[in-house]
Amino acid sequence: MDFKLTPKQEMIRKITREFAEEYIAPIAEESDQNSQLDPRVMEEMKRMGYFGTCIPQEFDGAGMDTLSFSIVTEEIGRIDASWSITTGVHASVCAFPIYRFGTDEQKQEFLPPLARGDRLGAFVLTEANAGSDAGGVETNAYLDGDEWVLNGSKIFATNGGLCKTLLCVTKTGQKGRRPELTIFIIDTDTPGYSVGVKEDKLGCRASNTSELVFQDVRVPTENVLGGIGQGFRLGMKILEYGRIQMAAQTVGLGQAAIEASIKYANERVQFGKPIGQFQGIQWKIADMGVEVECARLLTYKASWLCDNGLDYGLVGSMAKLKATEAAMQATHDAVQIHGAYGLMKAYAVERYFRDAKMAEIYEGTSEIQRMVIAQQLLRGGWQL
């Protein structure tokens, strides 16, 4: 067993850390308050290839393994969760599924602009009456000649207002009591597509979360991903992969909370000594360290399983659950350690705390992760 990262992975971490600290950190607070992603950061991230990390170089991506991708997401998440969710969602649940399940024609057409970041991607499932219950999707499509005609609306779509290519989970029929779901690749320039309300959120405020509306959006049959009626199966697989990145970004967020707490605990003097010398603070910092490191190990293991062609679904869910709850606890304690300063916008831990709460809910709530994990365990799907 070798826990050592390769020199390549170490370099990816180093460069991404330097980039995130230089470009994103100085404007993270401002972006959070304005609810806007900074265009200068966007341009540099495109140039550096952060939108095509896990896409092969033949499609203009970087050609990275999943563990390297997770390290990138962790390092960006360590500075600003709004950016890590933007790139993480784009690459893991839009670009990568097209690479994994798409036809050669779909890859040629859609992947290069996604990998270059020229077109931002999204994956949309959640609706007013469907989210945790994917089977409740009401956005529907019917076949008219060689085109599918989509109608309905999606809510809480990450990257929704900015994306140019999206994967849309759509109901295309009924099989007994279960709806037949299909995923369409949709170009947002298609007539009938529009962006509704842009949400004003608790955390990850700079990332774009929007309502999307489909009114007689005509999609050619060539844009079906993975076959008609494959939407549920594919959707679950897509989210399985995405969870690793959601875990990775909250490992970064938890790490940020620990680093801020350590710095503050060593500097802040009360009762004649730095507060880090009081046991009450020490125990919090110890627990934060343990929890975040557990989450990191699970995240790296899920990435490693994926890179080695092994089943990563269960460990990926464990990683997402552990990482988001570890980040929630770590950011909660970080605010507590900072006292009243931690409540102020001037201190980053205030933002970390809000961003962590988001992570426990998006891309499969903690409850859904526990359901997924329990189902697999009860089926005996986990053996040593």
Added chain:
Amino acid sequence: MKIFVCIKQVPGITEVRVNPKTNTLIREGIPSIMNPMDKNGIQLALDIKEKHGGEIIALSMGPPQAEEVLREALSMGADKAYLLSDSAFAGADTLATSHTLSLAIKKILSEGKEEEIYLVICGNEAIDGDTAQVGPELAEELGIPQITYVRKIEMSGEKITVERVFRPEEIVIIETSLPALVSLLREINVPKFPTMAGIVDAYEKKEVNYLDSKILNADKAKIGLTGSQTEVWKIFIPERKGEHIKLSGTIDEMNRELCQRLKEDKIF
């Protein structure tokens, strides 16, 4: 055209700790980085290559762990990298270092099919030793023109025209033909971060070639500790005395205030 860029791995902080018994740097716990000016060197080479073509060759002398800075140079876009690594090179002062570097450059040039013009780029100095000597000495070893303190460079055909910072706010424009060596200042450009694909390629498609004293056919008397003409007696951090005061205003105002303070402190 071959563009050689000399890079050095240095400790990542400017105020290092010194072991008082051995007078050597304490390197534990201090990350190693590419000397910042050398990053500008790689960027300059990339800019020249983009306009005029050429092959970028990064060179470094150091222990095997210096491979990391060469991989970073490859990630930024250098085409080839050579690490001059041998226990016989250890303890080299600037003279022995520049001699060894010159052997490597001559060897790489001799391997080419035809005679090529070349440019050698060095950072003006490294942030650890701050000698600013390796560049000029390397030019002497190679027998080529050298221009130091370069803040701008233009190339046309086989000629380069550079702006050299002679004194603060005094620029000298110099033209020379290639081959030549330039040692540059940080203001020459802003190095770009490597791309993700660049990093992947640096590890999966490119190589760091190791050169030792045998391959370079080096004369033992001219390399490493034995080839060094200088000896370090002591390394220490200067004691900070008194306060740093910054004056502001017009030159006259600042002059007046300075004189006043010097009188008060009984220096005048």
